[in-house]
Each structure stands twice: as structure tokens, then as C-alpha cells.
Amino acid sequence: MRAVIRPLLVPVFLPSVLMSIAEYSLLPIIPASAEALGADIPTAGVVAGLLMVGVLLADLPAGRLVDRIGERKAMIYGALFGAIGVILVALGHNLWLMGTGVLALGIGIAIFALARHAFFAEHIPMEFRARSLSLLGGTFRAGAFIGPLLGSAVIFIWQVGAVYWLAGIACLVAGAVLILSPRDIIKPTPLSKPGGVWKIAKREAKPLLTLGVGAGILGAIRTTRQVGLPLWALVIGLSPGDASLYIGLAGVLDFALFYTSGQIMDRYGRFWAAVPPMIGLGVLHLTIGLVNDGTGFLVLAGAMALANGFGSGIILTIGADLAPVDARNEFLASYRLITDIGVASAPPILSAFTAAFGLAAAMSVFGVLGVAGGLLMWRYIPVLLPRRSGSSS
Numbered sequence: 212m213r214a215v216i217r218p219l220l221v222p223v224f225l226p227s228v229l230m231s232i233a234e235y236s237l238l239p240i241i242p243a244s245a246e247a248l249g250a251d252i253p254t255a256g257v258v259a260g261l262l263m264v265g266v267l268l269a270d271l272p273a274g275r276l277v278d279r280i281g282e283r284k285a286m287i288y289g290a291l292f293g294a295i296g297v298i299l300v301a302l303g304h305n306l307w308l309m310g311t312g313v314l315a316l317g318i319g320i321a322i323f324a325l326a327r328h329a330f331f332a333e334h335i336p337m338e339f340r341a342r343s344l345s346l347l348g349g350t351f352r353a354g355a356f357i358g359p360l361l362g363s364a365v366i367f368i369w370q371v372g373a374v375y376w377l378a379g380i381a382c383l384v385a386g387a388v389l390i391l392s393p394r395d396i397i398k399p400t401p402l403s404k405p406g407g408v409w410k411i412a413k414r415e416a417k418p419l420l421t422l423g424v425g426a427g428i429l430g431a432i433r434t435t436r437q438v439g440l441p442l443w444a445l446v447i448g449l450s451p452g453d454a455s456l457y458i459g460l461a462g463v464l465d466f467a468l469f470y471t472s473g474q475i476m477d478r479y480g481r482f483w484a485a486v487p488p489m490i491g492l493g494v495l496h497l498t499i500g501l502v503n504d505g506t507g508f509l510v511l512a513g514a515m516a517l518a519n520g521f522g523s524g525i526i527l528t529i530g531a532d533l534a535p536v537d538a539r540n541e542f543l544a545s546y547r548l549i550t551d552i553g554v555a556s557a558p559p560i561l562s563a564f565t566a567a568f569g570l571a572a573a574m575s576v577f578g579v580l581g582v583a584g585g586l587l588m589w590r591y592i593p594v595l596l597p598r599r600s601g602s603s604s
Contacts (some may be wrong), residue, residue, distance in 0.1 A: 231354020265317020274544025293319025345473025438535030493581025
């Protein structure tokens with residue numbers, strides 16, 4: 212295992228952490244920056260949402276791009292495109308330019324992420340795949356932890372606008388690391404057969420509409436967990452400081468489990484990192500209405516983090532497992548589009564149900580959806596034989 216991962220630490224994992232830092236350092240400040248340029252609250256939300264719009268728009272074209280130019284070049288272009296978007300925001304003094312920059316950042320993130328996913332699907336041996344992709348999932352969590360902290364420090368020392376320069380530099384450094392890394396480490400996948408993304412999506416409809424949809428549901432309930440917990444803290448009257456502390460403590464637990472998830476998948480099968488965590492998150496969504504004080508909130512946040520942590524990397528791993536050898540990039544484009552739709556649609560749907568029925572009921576709707584998604588995974592997930600770890604692991 213170490214022999215497989217060590218050569219990838221600098222050319223793959225380091226740029227992944229940098230791109231994640233860029234994304235997560237910006238997420239907390241985009242609405243405030245838009246408001247400072249004259250946007251009202253709904254418009255600021257739209258500007259922030261353009262990041263995910265960019266991701267969704269680029270998911271399918273990114274598959275063909277990666278197929279034509281290779282993973283390494285696509286990752287470089289994704290990092291540079293993201294940097295251009297962030298710099299546009301930093302230099303811009305109106306909402307249109309800011310929105311264009313945020314959209315461009317989302318496009319760059321989508322290209323970078325699909326190229327990285329395709330590389331792991333093609334070149335990492337099956338016996339190490341889940342652990343490798345769980346480590347990759349750990350880079351997202353590292354960026355989600357480091358990015359806001361660095362952003363806060365930059366704002367304290369300089370001002371809000373400086374965070375955009377921080378993110379732009381992170382993207383540029385990610386691209387530079389890839390450019391300076393040996394070319395033979397990130398080898399391009401073989402060219403796919405002609406036919407395009409839509410033809411492959413039609414051919415692979417069954418896995419996309421079963422496990423792909425299940426992965427999209429998992430992405431959705433992970434998102435409602437992130438959005439719903441802070442909102443529930445407001446409902447039960449927790450102070451912002453206490454809520455941040457409890458969610459932060461839970462986040463440490465989530466981060467600590469990412470490699471354990473990969474070991475479970477490689478040794479005992481994908482089922483155990485998909486079905487129990489997904490059903491667990493669904494059931495915990497159903498119980499949020501029973502929590503009415505700080506202690507209960509901490510227990511709930513910790514339990515959700517535990518369930519989520521044991522499923523670290525499962526969406527990436529299932530996609531890599533399902534991707535056909537003759538069309539990995541095209542398949543992953545469709546697969547990632549489905550999972551990204553789950554992530555992107557969860558907050559507005561949660562908001563609509565909250566406005567109509569209250570937050571506890573809205574979270575319960577997603578809880579039922581999570582349990583249903585877990586049962587869908589149970590029915591269709593490939594059954595892998597238990598694996599014994601070798602000396603290299």
C-alpha cells in the first residue's frame with residue numbers, strides 16, 4: 212500500500228489539499244462579499260450557488276476533456292481555470308464579474324476532480340483502491356478544516372478580499388506542483404471508444420440509476436447534515452460559539468475515521484462502508500426533533516460524524532468500481548453529475564420543506580430518503596469477498 216501511495220503524495224494528494232483549501236476558504240465569505248457589492252440576501256445566495264452551478268455545467272464536458280488530453284493536463288487546466296475565476300472575483304467590483312468568477316471556479320473544480328477520480332479508477336490496483344480513495348476523501352476533509360481557519364487568519368490580518376488572493380494562490384500552486392511533477396507518475400488512461408458521454412450513460416443506465424442514484428442520495432443527506440445541524444442549533448437556542456465548538460469536535464471524529472473506512476472497504480467489501488453509514492445518517496436525521504439541549508446536540512453531531520466518517524470515500528470508490536474499462540471518463544462524468552445534483556439540490560429542497568413544515572420535519576424527510584437510499588445500496592451494491600491485508604498495507 213505504501214509503495215502505491217508514496218509516489219502520489221506530492222503530484223496528486225498535495226494539489227488536492229490545495230484545491231480543497233481554495234474552495235472551503237471561500238465558501239464562508241462569498242455571500243458576505245456579494246452583500247458588500249450591493250446584493251440582497253437572496254441574490255447573495257444565488258451568487259454563492261453559482262459555484263455548484265459551475266460544477267454541474269462542467270461535469271459532462273469534463274469527461275470528454277479528460278479523455279482527450281489526459282488526467283495530468285486536465286488537472287493542471289482545472290487548477291488554472293479555478294485560479295482565473297478566483298482572481299476575477301478578487302479584481303472585480305461588481306456582482307456580474309464576481310458571479311462569473313465563482314462560476315469559473317466551479318468549472319475548474321469539476322475538471323480537476325473528475326481527472327483525479329479517473330486516474331485513481333484506472334491506475335490504482337483494486338486491492339488498494341478503497342484505501343487510496345479514502346485518503347483522497349481525507350484531502351477534502353483536510354481542506355474543509357484548514358481552509359476556513361486560514362481564511363479567518365487572513366481576514367484578521369488584512370481584510371475579506373485577501374481570502375480570494377489566498378484561494379487564487381492555492382489554485383496556482385496546485386497547478387505548479389502538477390507541472391513540476393514527473394510526467395510519468397500521472398499516466399493518461401487509454402482513449403475511450405467513440406460514442407460520447409450520452410451513449411455511455413445509456414449503455415450503463417442500470418448502475419447509474421441504482422448505485423449512482425444511491426450515491427447521489429448519500430451526497431444529499433451529507434449536505435443536509437452540514438446545513439441542518441447549524442440551523443437546529445439556532446432552533447434550540449445554542450450560542451454560535453457553542454454550536455461551532457460542538458460541530459468542530461464532531462468534525463475531528465469525522466476526519467479521524469477516513470482511513471478506517473478504506474480499510475473496511477478493501478478488507479470486508481464496499482457494503483459495510485455504504486449501507487450502515489447511510490442508514491445510520493438517515494435514522495439520525497429522523498431523531499433531530501428529539502434534541503433540545505447542548506448535550507443532546509453534541510451527541511447527535513458526534514453520531515452523525517461517526518456514521519459519515521465510516522463512509523469516507525465510498526462515493527468515489529463505488530464510481531471507480533463501476534466505471535467500465537473502455538469508457539471510464541465518460542461513465543464517471545455521468546456518475547459525478549448524479550452525485551453533484553444530489554449535493555446541489557439538497558439545500559434548496561431542505562429550505563422549501565423547512566418553510567412549509569419546520570426544520571425537524573424537513574430533516575425527517577431526508578432521513579426517510581437516506582434509509583431508502585441505504586436499502587437501494589443494499590439491493591444493488593456489488594458483493595466483494597473479504598480481503599486479507601498483505602505486508603505492503
